[in-house]
Amino acid sequence: MQYETLKLEVAGQLATVTLNRPDVRNAFNETMIAELTAAFTALDTRDDVRAVVLAANGKAFCAGADLNWMKKMSGYSDDENRADAMRLAGMLSAVYRCNKPVIARVSGDAYAGGMGLIAACDVVVAVDSAHFCLSEARLGLIPATIAPYVIRALGEQASRRYFVTAEAFDCATALRLGLVSEAVSSAEQLDATVAQLAQTLCAxxxxxxxxxxxxxxxxxxxxxxxxxxxxxxxxxxxxxxxxxxxxxxxxxxxxxxxxxxx
The missing domain is CATH 1.10.12.10 (Lyase 2-enoyl-coa Hydratase, Chain  A, domain 2)
Known part of the structure; x- marks a missing residue:
């Protein structure tokens, strides 16, 4: 399958899905949502793949929802909005329920829905310069579809704070709260750590x-x-x-x- 917003590579027993909209900080729109769902649904059925890495091109991991897409949604009917939200929920579920372990390779900031993607993964390795934010309340929105995954990752009390304050927090805080499994100081260390984890999983x-x-x-x-x-x-x-x-x-x-x- 050819993807517009992603890259999918399989090397040996490891698949790498790379978000590839760096010009908009890998914000997702309806196309990326559909392609992520399709990619993880397909990987779920592949016996030759034993682990998956979710990565991103560019300076940011994922800025959440594309603002142009959100603007278009504001004109949707209630039924259209609900169907669109269900597609987003389905994408997160496809990542979470993929029967292969998924490693998030977080090379930059993750905001809003980007945090949902990370929280749906099994292991999260991030550069220590990355920042995280549940920014929905700033826009008069709520992080509803990502909530089941983020609350599991952050815990209830931290979620109560960051859902309502929409504060950004650093990688050290994300590590302390459990959202991030391991923090590294460079892109080289990020690659090495992810590779070592993948090798361990595949063994x-x-x-x-x-x-x-x-x-x-x-x-x-x-x-x-x-x-x-x-x-x-x-x-x-x-x-x-x-x-x-x-x-x-x-x-x-x-x-x-x-x-x-x-």
Whole structure:
């Protein structure tokens, strides 16, 4: 598939999706939303891909929604606005629910919807010069579609603050709050750290990695009930009995490389 607003490259077991609208700070419009949804939906089905990097060209990672697109939306009917918002929500869901781990390579500022993209990823590596902002309230808007992902990443109390103040905050704050997994001081370190993480992910059992990602999504925030305890026991029992689990244990005991690394 040819993309207007993205670049998609697959090298070995790693796919890289790059936002490619640097002239507008990678702000997304209806085309980018559709293309991101299509790209991550396609990657979800590819057995040859074990990890995905979400990157961006230019100085900013993503400035959120394109202002021209937002201006056009202001003339939409209620039904059109709702359908448009659902497409944005679907894009974020496609990133979040992709069954491969997604690493955000944050090379610059991320505002509004750009923070939603980051929060939908599994691991976030950012340059320490990057700034972050939930800027919607400045425009009389709310960060509704990104809220499920941002609140999970920032936590409730920090979200209460930054949703209503629309303050920008630095990478050190993002790291402390948990939005950013790791901060680095240069583009070279950014590339090296992302590459090392990708290599680590691809060395693990691909089915186990997918199941681990789903495990966190399914269990986070749930009450520690008898039903949940039983569910986790069923999951590990099923994994142990599976071909990948048996191969992993056998290769460890036999001191050899597991088959999925060959």
């Amino acid at each position: 693990n059992g691909p089915q186990a990695v997918r199941a681990c990602k789903r495990l966190v999504q399914d269990i986070a925030g749930r009450e520690l009930s008898d039903a949940l305890i039983e569910e986790t026991a069923v999951r590990i029992a099923k994994t142990r009995a599976g071909a990948e689990g048996r191969e992993g244990v056998a290769s460890f005991l036999e001191k050899r490389t597991p088959g999925w690394r060959n």
